[in-house]
């Protein structure tokens with residue numbers, strides 16, 4: 002197996018992805034040569050603290066990076082096409098249909114003046130053209146039931162829904178066109194713990210039902226461990242460790258992974274991850290992309306322990 006890959010032919014393969022943000026103080030290197038592969042039917046967790054570059058990678062995969070950010074290198078292969086190299090119209094046709102993103106904070110970006118059926122209907126019709134009203138409504142009701150929402154939700158406005166219900170609507174939107182790959186960026190972080198688990202479980206159930214693959218982005222190592230097949234740990238713009246949940250949790254090899262695991266609070270006091278005693282390097286300085294070594298089959302670790310600065 003080559004680095005960062007999974008058994009069988011991957012559905013998505015990210016190679017040496019590089020994203021910079023231009024700032025007055027110089028370029029911030031937010032993705033510093035990120036490589037990984039996503040297997041068919043697999044859920045890969047991308048975990049790391051705030052600022053490690055998770056959203057940057059998610060946005061770049063769909064070529065949604067906006068200024069001052071720009072993708073300066075790499076490839077994103079979906080099937081036999083490179084998303085980073087294709088024309089804009091071709092790319093637009095593939096987003097949602099082949100690869101869908103549930104962006105961070107998506108539940109707050111639902112249009113407040115549109116009923117759920119319009120939001121979902123517009124999404125479908127943008128890609129598939131005008132649909133007969135009745136059939137469209139039935140399809141939307143089916144989508145809602147897939148994410149455990151009752152039929153009456155079709156006629157509601159976002160403000161009439163709870164946070165968990167809004168997030169379920171966002172999931173329904175992402176799966177409307179039956180994509181092969183779903184990228185969910187912190188899909189549950191705005192919700193309380195009980196709802197988080199329920200919504201995350203729905204996401205996994207739906208993924209399984211559609212036979213799609215998923216990248217689940219999060220900072221909660223404990224929650225991720227319960228949901229994903231493999232974990233990729235991001236630190237300062239690089240994946241520093243990747244492997245099965247079992248390997249990474251039982252035998253973490255990178256100093257930063259160990260810190261993440263040591264920082265897992267007890268179930269009761271789960272809170273956003275802040276690793277206080279690890280200082281991220283200045284992202285404006287050029288850093289070599291760390292080499293990865295395979296410490297066990299499919300378990301890869303960056304040879305960059307030195308980059309992790311630990312106080313105390």
Ligand SMILES: Nc1ncnc2c1ncn2[C@@H]1O[C@H](COP(=O)(O)OP(=O)(O)OP(=O)(O)O)[C@@H](O)[C@H]1O
Pocket residue numbers: 022023024029031049050051052053054055056057058068069070105220284
């Ligand atoms: N518009 C921007 N201009 C400059 N730097 C940016 C910009 N957006 C992101 N960055 C920097 O890029 C790095 C990665 O940010 P990113 O949002 O991808 O991290 P993240 O791991 O997704 O964090 P979070 O969990 O908070 O979303 C950070 O250092 C951040 O400050």
